[in-house]
Amino acid sequence: MHLMRVGDPGAERPVVVEAGVAYDLQPITPDIDGDFLAGDGIAEVRRALGEGTLPQVDVTDLRRGAPITRPHAVWCIGMNYAAHAAESGAQPPEVPVLFFKTPNTVVGPDDDVLVPRGSTKTDWEVELAVVIGKRARYLESPAQAREHIAGYTISNDVSEREFQLEASGGQWSKGKCCETFNPLGPALVPADEVDAGNLRLRSWVNGEPRQDSTTADLIFSVDFLVWHLSQVAVLEPGDVINTGTPQGVALSGRFPYLRAGDVVEVSIDGLGAQRQTLRQA
Known part of the structure; x- marks a missing residue:
């Protein structure tokens, strides 16, 4: 499971890639940041993947941003x-x-x-x-x-x-x-x-x-x-x-x-x- 942020600088959106398929994470979180991680966000993503509730997205031509928002340090x-x-x-x-x-x-x-x-x-x-x-x-x-x-x-x-x-x-x-x-x-x-x-x-x-x-x-x-x-x-x-x-x-x-x-x-x-x-x- 690979958590990623894709899109133009400052307008990235969160996705997860599993077995070569990308899924939109916006139904779960607006971004991959400290609040998401501290709130057991990774486990929530795994549950959603298992339940098949995340929509697929095409990220082929999108820029890859840093996988987390600007860190505290x-x-x-x-x-x-x-x-x-x-x-x-x-x-x-x-x-x-x-x-x-x-x-x-x-x-x-x-x-x-x-x-x-x-x-x-x-x-x-x-x-x-x-x-x-x-x-x-x-x-x-x-x-x-x-x-x-x-x-x-x-x-x-x-x-x-x-x-x-x-x-x-x-x-x-x-x-x-x-x-x-x-x-x-x-x-x-x-x-x-x-x-x-x-x-x-x-x-x-x-x-x-x-x-x-x-x-x-x-x-x-x-x-x-x-x-x-x-x-x-x-x-x-x-x-x-x-x-x-x-x-x-x-x-x-x-x-x-x-x-x-x-x-x-x-x-x-x-x-x-x-x-x-x-x-x-």
């Missing part, structure tokens, strides 16, 4: 794959590295990505994204975190490395918050349908392979991250957690940085794929 974990930490010139962290992206960086999975003015080091990062479904505050253990995860989707944590590392003043978010820097989607897949610890992540630039790894190489697991963040902050329904990227980015020095006209593709098995064209801001 986009939490990001840095250097969460050992090989990526090494290619970044850093030791694997002993505790999760946290930074933020502004919610307005979130765009659809196929929307253009804008190269910022003055940028020479725009980079790609395929990541597993966690979507929170239930308020998480001071969870007792990582195992308890599973009750608070609505599902998973794909994030491209686009970064400007000069802004992030050389002109940052010590904080990463300056290189993470440029407009369009968080393509998300195409679908929100319910947590109980995903083995988050065994997913293959890949990326390509202009058709050439870049990243190819699995979430089995995560330093900090999804459950641990949700538990850990709940000790220092309150996670709200609809929040997104970008869980880190594997090796194979331009920061490694092995590949050129992105420029206008380049095409980036990212995929995670079972969750779908994205495709963005780079354009000058």
Whole structure:
């Protein structure tokens, strides 16, 4: 079951795709947001699919938007794959590295990505994204975190490395918050349908392979991250957690940085794929 939002920016409507057929979710909810997730919306969608009460819709020619509305927060974990930490010139962290992206960086999975003015080091990062479904505050253990995860989707944590590392003043978010820097989607897949610890992540630039790894190489697991963040902050329904990227980015020095006209593709098995064209801001 894939929950999606389709249509023009700002006018997306919710649908669910099951066995290749799309169904309108507007009889259940006006949108896929924190209220829908917190209100057991996914279970309601499953009941409606089982009862056959949702109308079919044709989404073939419609734009795919981010699978949730603008989140309350986009939490990001840095250097969460050992090989990526090494290619970044850093030791694997002993505790999760946290930074933020502004919610307005979130765009659809196929929307253009804008190269910022003055940028020479725009980079790609395929990541597993966690979507929170239930308020998480001071969870007792990582195992308890599973009750608070609505599902998973794909994030491209686009970064400007000069802004992030050389002109940052010590904080990463300056290189993470440029407009369009968080393509998300195409679908929100319910947590109980995903083995988050065994997913293959890949990326390509202009058709050439870049990243190819699995979430089995995560330093900090999804459950641990949700538990850990709940000790220092309150996670709200609809929040997104970008869980880190594997090796194979331009920061490694092995590949050129992105420029206008380049095409980036990212995929995670079972969750779908994205495709963005780079354009000058």
